[in-house]
Amino acid sequence: MLKHLLVLIELAPEGLARVEAAGFKAHVALSAQDKVLSIKALGPCIHAVLTNGSTGIAAAHIAALPKLEIICSLGAGYEKIDLDAALARNIVVTNGPGTNDASVADHAMALLMSVVRGIPKADAAVRLGQWAKLRQPRPMISGKKLGILGLGNIGMQIAQRGMHGFGMTVGYHSRRPRENTTFLYFETPIALAQWADFVIIATPGGAGTLHLVDSAVLHALGPDGFLVNIARGSVVDTAALAQALVQAKIAGAALDVVDGEPDVPAELVRLDNLVLTPHIAGRSPEAVAATVQLVIDNLNAHFGGQPVLTPVSLER
Template sequence: MPHDLLVLIDLSPARSQRLEAAGYRLHVTPSAAIEAVLTNGSIGFTAQQMTDVPRLGIICAQGAGYENIDLAAARARGIVVTHGPGTNDESVADHALALLLAVVRDIPQADRAVREGRWAQSRHPRPMLSNKKLGILGLGTIGQKVARRGELGFGMAVGYHNRQPRQGTCATYFDTLPGLAAWADFLLVATPGGVGTRHLINDAVLAALGSEGYLVNIARGSVVDNAALTRALAQGTIAGAALDVVDGEPLIPTPWLALDNLILTPHIAGRSPEAMQATLQQVLDNLDAFFVGQPVPTPVPELS
C-alpha cells in the first residue's frame, strides 16, 4: 500500500517518478494522510507543521543539513528524523574550487569582456591559487575534501577553525576565526548552518581577511552577514567573494547586482547528477527501512 509523502523541495519529474515507483504517494500540501516528509536543512520543518500532520512518522532531510527542523518537537512526538551525510560531498568540494578559481582569476568578468570586444582591457594580472594559504571554517567532511584538493592540487597551506581541534589532520588549527582570516589568502565557509553559526562571517572577520583576501561560501547563507559583506566588497575591504548560498535566498541584496567582485551561483554545489542520484537513494533507503520497522540508515545524531 502506498505511503503518503509530503514533498517540500523541488524534484524533477524523474525523481518524483522514482519515489512513486518505490511506493510513495507524493503531496505538495499538508493533509491528515501524511506519514512522511521530504525536506532539507534550509526549508526545515517546524513544530506547528508537525502538529498539522498527526500521522507523521518520519522526516527525511535531503542532504547533510537539518538546521531548520525542530528536532526537539520531533523527538517529543516520536518522529524519526534522518539526513543525508556523504551523498554530495565530492560535488560540493568540486564546486568550492570552481568558485575559488572563478573569483580569484576573474573568469566571468574576463569572459564577458571578450564577448563585448574588450579583449585588451580585460588582460590585467590576476593572482594564482598555487602555494597560497587556504583557511577553512568548519573542517568536516566537505571541508576536508576541499583541503585535500587545495593541498594536493595547488600546493596550498591549509588552516582551519572549528569549535575544537580535529584529530588526524595536518592542517593548522586556529582557535579564533579572525586569527584564521588574518592568516588566510582565501577563506572557505564549510560549517553547518543554524543559530550557533549565524553571521560568523562579520565585519571583523572580513577586515581580518583583508584587501587581498577572497571569501567562498558553499555551506549556508546564514553564516555570512549580508550587510557586512556588501560593505566589504563595495569598500575594497576584501578583494572578492563567491557564494553558492545566500541568507534569504533566492532573494539577493540589490547592491550585490552592481558588484563586479562578487560571483553568485544558485545553490547548485551539490546538484551534480551523481550526487542527486545518491541523495535520493539515501532518502529511499531511510523511508523504506522506517516503513518495514527497521532502523533507519542515517538518523540525525541524538546529541544534535
C-alpha cells in the same frame, strides 16, 4: 499500504519518479501558500516529509500532520527542522551526510578559481568585444594559504583538493581541533582570516554559526583576501560582506548560498567583485542520485520496521 510523502523542496522529475516507484505517493508543495493548502487538505494522511536544511519544517506544520512518522532531509543539513517538535512526537529525522560532499568540494574550488582569476568578468568582456579590457594580471591559486571554516567531511575534501591539487598550505577553524590531521588549527575565525589568502566556509548552518563571518573576520581577511561560501547564507553577515566588497576591504567573494535565498539582496547583485551561483554546489547528477537513493533507503527501512541508515540525533 501506500505511504503519502509531502515534498517541500524542488526535486527533479526523475527523482520524484524514483520515489513513487519505491511505493510512496509524492505530494509537492514548494511555495508557502502551497504548503499551507497541502497540509490543510492532506494533513491527516501524510506519513513522511521530504525537506532540506534550508527549508526545514516548523513545529506548527509538524503538529498539523497527525500521522507523520519520519522527516527526511535531502543532504547533510537539517538546521531548520524543528527537532524538539519531532522528539515530542517520536518522529524519526534523517539526513544525507556524505552523499554530495565531493560535488560541493568541487564547486567550492570552481568558485574560488572563478573569483580569484576573474573568469566571469573576463568572459563577459570578451563577449562584448572588449578583448583587452580585462587583461591585467590576476592572483594565482597555487601555493597560497587556504583557510577552511569548518573541517567536516566537505571541509576535508576541500583541504585535500587545495593541498594536493594546488600545493596550498591549509589552515582551519572548527569548534575543536580535528584528530589525525596535520593542517594548521586556529582558535578563532579572525585568526584564520588573518593568516589566510582565501577562506572557504564549510560549516553547518543554524544558530551556532549565525554571522560567524562578520565585519571583524572580513577586516582580518584584508584587501587581498577572497571569501567563498558553499555552506549556508546565514553564516555570513550579508550587510558586512556587501560593505567590505564595496569598500574593497576584501578583494572579492563567491557565494553559492545567500541569507534569505532565493531572494538575493540588491546590494550584492550590483557588485562586480562577487560571483554568485544558485545553491547548486551539491547538485551534480551523481550527487542528486545518491541523495535521493538515501532518502528512499531511509523511508523503506523505517516503514519496513528497521532502523534508518542516517538518523539525526534528537537529544538536545
